[in-house]
Structure formats: C-alpha cells, structure tokens
Amino acid sequence: MTIRHRFHLDQNGHSISVLYEGPRRPVEVLVDGKTVVMGRAPQAARTVLTASLPGDPPRPFAIDLACPADPADSPMCALMEDGMRYPMPDVPLRRGR
Template structure:
C-alpha cells in the first residue's frame, strides 16, 4: 500500500516542500518556491539524498535527506555549513 507524506520548511525567505510517496517504488519530489527542483524514484525504503539550490544571492546549495521507512518518513534540510533543519510534516 502506498501513502503520500508532505513536509515543509521556510528557510532564508524560500519555501521548501517535499512529498514522499511510500510503497513498492518510493518517490521523492522536492519543490523550492513552488517549482520542482528534484525528483527521484527508488526501490525499497532506502534513504535518499537530493541536491537542491536555494535561489538566494548568491545561490545556496543544500541537500534534502529523506528516509521513507520503515514507519513514518522523515525529511531533513542539510545546509553546506553543516546546519540541519528537521522539516515539519504537513497533513494534506
């Protein structure tokens, strides 16, 4: 059975949203300011690291790290200076 889980964080004036669809082939989609910037399909419940770029001046490279299972997925925004932010789950 597959389910969709949504996560969100606002960082440096930008919106980062992640959708994790669990199931046979988990799918992770990342939006920055409403635009898709990363997408990956994987087999099984292995962790996924997706590089993204925040449109700051100059642009800021970052990573979204997801663990789709077992259990409830988790998402972390990882910044180049080592700072990490746990992304809040969204109920929709």
C-alpha cells in the same frame, strides 16, 4: 493504497516542500512552489537529493529522506544546509493537493 507525505519548512525566505508517496515512488522537492529536483525513493533506505535555493549566489542544500522498513512507520525528512540539519515536519496534504 499510496500514503502521501508532504514535508515542509520555511528557510532563508524560501518555502521548501518534499512530496513523498512511498517506497520506489518519485520524490519531488519544491522551492517556492517550483520543482527543483526529483528522485526515486528506495524501499527501507535513505535518499539524498541536492538542489540550490535561488539567490546570488545560489545556496546549495540537500534533502535527506529516510524511508522506513515497516510501512506502518513514518518516514523522516531533514533539510541540510551550511553544515546544519533541520528536521522537516510532515504537514498533512489538503484535499485536492
């Protein structure tokens, strides 16, 4: 059974979400509902994905996703922007999403 997580944060007027389904599965980063980067999560390790927020000029950011060694543990996700780290809460997915 796949465990699905959605990490979400509103930052600088933009909605940023990270969809994670478990180790060795795709990780998707969305800004304002549009996919901006995809990657694959390793098992029991960290994944860093980089993208930019729209604007003039675009604002670069990174997503740091830590995959736990024990499947019973929760993953950790944080947004990194301008030298700051913002933890992203795990927001439950609603039915149909």
